[in-house]
Amino acid sequence: MGNNNFDRRNFLKLSTTALGSLALGGGLILPQQTFAQKEAANKPIRLGFIGVGGRGSYHLDCALGMEGVEVPVVCDINTSRLERAGAWVKESGRPKPKLYSGNTDYLKVCSDHKLDAVICSTPWDIHAPICLAAMRHDKHAVCEVPIVLTVDEAWEIVETYEKTGKWATIGLEGFGExxxxxxxxxxxxxxxxxxxxxxxxxxxxxxxxxxxxxxxxxxxxxxxxxxxxxxxxxxxxxxxxxxxxxxxxxxxxxxxxxxxxxxxxxxxxxxxxxxxxxxxxxxxxxxxxxxxxxxxxxxxxxxxxxxxxxxxxxxxxxxxxxxxxxxxxxxxxxxxxxxxxxxxxxxxxxxxxxxxxxxxYNPPPRKGGATRGHGGSTNQTPIVWHRLVMALRENKMxxxxxxxxxxxxxxxxxxxxxxxxxxxxxxxxxxxxxxxxxxxxxxxx
CATH class of the missing domain: 3.30.360.10 (Dihydrodipicolinate Reductase; domain 2)
Known part of the structure; x- marks a missing residue:
């Protein structure tokens, strides 16, 4: 094999306890749960959305159909999409979120708001910068693919995770078959x-x-x-x-x-x-x-x-x-x-x-009817969103x-x-x- 410079530096399972302790058909907590598990199951999750075009609006609508998910902030340079997203949040019965539209306003989302995670659905070239900004400001990041465009960006995300304990992943990518x-x-x-x-x-x-x-x-x-x-x-x-x-x-x-x-x-x-x-x-x-x-x-x-x-x-x-x-x-x-x-x-x-x-997996119908945006219309919460929110509640990847x-x-x-x-x-x-x-x-x- 030819020489190259890519070796320049020498899954966590989701808890089976949580899966077993939630009656997925109705989300009921079973008696054998500990107090900590009950608290985790009811913990509100605060998400910031960066990018709400076709794919980002789909993710936003998935989140809005779930109980206990809050959306205090949304960011997009396209003001019409941004206003639409704000209206969707308000229509769901939540407070209207803070809206940001500047080219670098994702930095304000990451630095100025208390969030569990940011959801990144922007053009590819700013995926890694958004994820790194979130991690460096004590937030997790869930990114549309690809999460990086260069090997250096990949190493930077790994090293930032290992330094801060905050992760950035393609956590909504799915499971194939x-x-x-x-x-x-x-x-x-x-x-x-x-x-x-x-x-x-x-x-x-x-x-x-x-x-x-x-x-x-x-x-x-x-x-x-x-x-x-x-x-x-x-x-x-x-x-x-x-x-x-x-x-x-x-x-x-x-x-x-x-x-x-x-x-x-x-x-x-x-x-x-x-x-x-x-x-x-x-x-x-x-x-x-x-x-x-x-x-x-x-x-x-x-x-x-x-x-x-x-x-x-x-x-x-x-x-x-x-x-x-x-x-x-x-x-x-x-x-x-x-x-x-x-x-x-x-x-x-x-x-x-x-x-x-x-x-x-057989959840009850989601709030708000069928999902909108680029990702498929369904009256149920997609399983990847269910598992993401559960992971955030359990403080796991x-x-x-x-x-x-x-x-x-x-x-x-x-x-x-x-x-x-x-x-x-x-x-x-x-x-x-x-x-x-x-x-x-x-x-x-």
Whole structure:
């Protein structure tokens, strides 16, 4: 492997007690709880929201549908979105929050208000600065992905957490496919040796839409690699026990040529428009091969420029393989599947091995009706929000802890280094500093 400068410096489980002591259907406290547990279950949680566009407004509405969550402050440079957020908070029966709209007002949110955590849903380039500001002012931070854009930012978040005890994580990222992870934990697929998925999502329209996320286009102009690893990694990192018995050793990344953004712009704005002629660094397709210390492998793909359906997820073990996408889920298990070397529907396995976390989650309807914003409409509190608030009440980190969060996002700049170096192998930093050897596999109990 080539020399590089990424090794320059040599999950906490959520409490099963709390899960067992809450009747999730109605939130009733069972008699065996201690006084401290009862106090924690009723503790108000104060959240500040920084960024309330499509995704941020979804998170805000999730929080407003929960009992005991207070929203004293909201920040966004878009004043119309900011006023909308303030109105939503007031409509929920809470006091109207303090509103901030300046480019650096996130610093006031972090320094001037007593909060349990800030929820960051801004453009990518200020994710790490917001998280660090929160941590340095005695607050936790929950960030949309990616949490970092550089390896230095990743180390800074780790070191700030270890110094202050305040964490910053991608704690609302989710769990991938919990039933598949449960099958892996039960040994159904044997020892996992390879997983493959990616962020395969046609975002050409979004990159040119001023009401969506036009800032994404600039990343495609300036950068070349796998720019969005976290959504696929929420499946692959737990499946391969990354940072929990194994870790990423090195990766190799390659990008195709870039033509699709210019072609799209020529059709939309004319062949002589600046976008049709603008140089685009990001290859239309990026494929990254990741190797772990224990010899396992991941294939991570990225394509936001070509016309296609969404990605699939494939995980291969010594006993069998699972392959799933939005419309079809298949499995093959040697010695169990009815036909040799032939797929069978995975439905019965997914039902049999439904994860206890999702199987037992049946909250009452949320306050305020179905959720609004970019994240899906539901009349129930999303389980990731339930688990985040519970973690804050218990003074614990969410399902994705600091080390897993920065590992997931740091894949992106390291792929950029590999692509820039003609696809050379690049060593991956050990953000746990050796703790991965003792950390138990993620189960999301």
């Amino acid at each position: 919990p039933a598949v992870l449960n099958m892996i934990r039960k040994g159904v697929l044997g020892d996992i040796i390879h997983a493959e998925t990616g962020y395969i999502h046609d975002l050409r329209r979004v990159k040119f839409d001023p009401e969506e996320e036009p800032w994404r286009l600039q990343h495609a102009v300036d950068r070349n690699g796998n720019l969005y690893p976290d959504h696929p990694m929420n499946k692959m990192l737990p499946a391969l026990d990354i940072n929990h018995g194994d870790r990423i050793d090195f990766l190799v990344s390659m990008s195709s040529k870039s033509v699709m953004i210019n072609e799209y712009a020529a059709k939309m704005y004319g062949p002589d428009s600046k976008y049709a002629k603008m140089p685009i660094k990001l290859g239309d397709y990026n494929a990254t091969l990741i190797r772990t210390v224990n010899g396992k492998m991941m294939t991570l793909n990225h394509d936001t420029h070509t016309p296609h359906p969404r990605e699939s997820y494939r995980v291969q073990g010594t006993k069998g393989v699972y392959l799933g996408d939005k419309d079809s889920k298949r499995i093959y298990i040697e010695g169990l599947s009815p036909q040799h070397d032939q797929w069978e529907p995975a439905d019965k396995y997914l039902k049999e091995y439904e994860h206890p976390m999702t199987k037992n 969410p399902d994705w802890d600091v080390y897993d969060s920065v590992t997931s996002s740091a894949i992106s700049p390291i792929t950029e280094a590999s692509v820039a170096g003609k696809c050379r192998p690049v060593d991956f930093p050990d953000f746990t500093r050796g703790k991965w050897k003792e950390r138990t596999p993620l189960t999301f109990v």
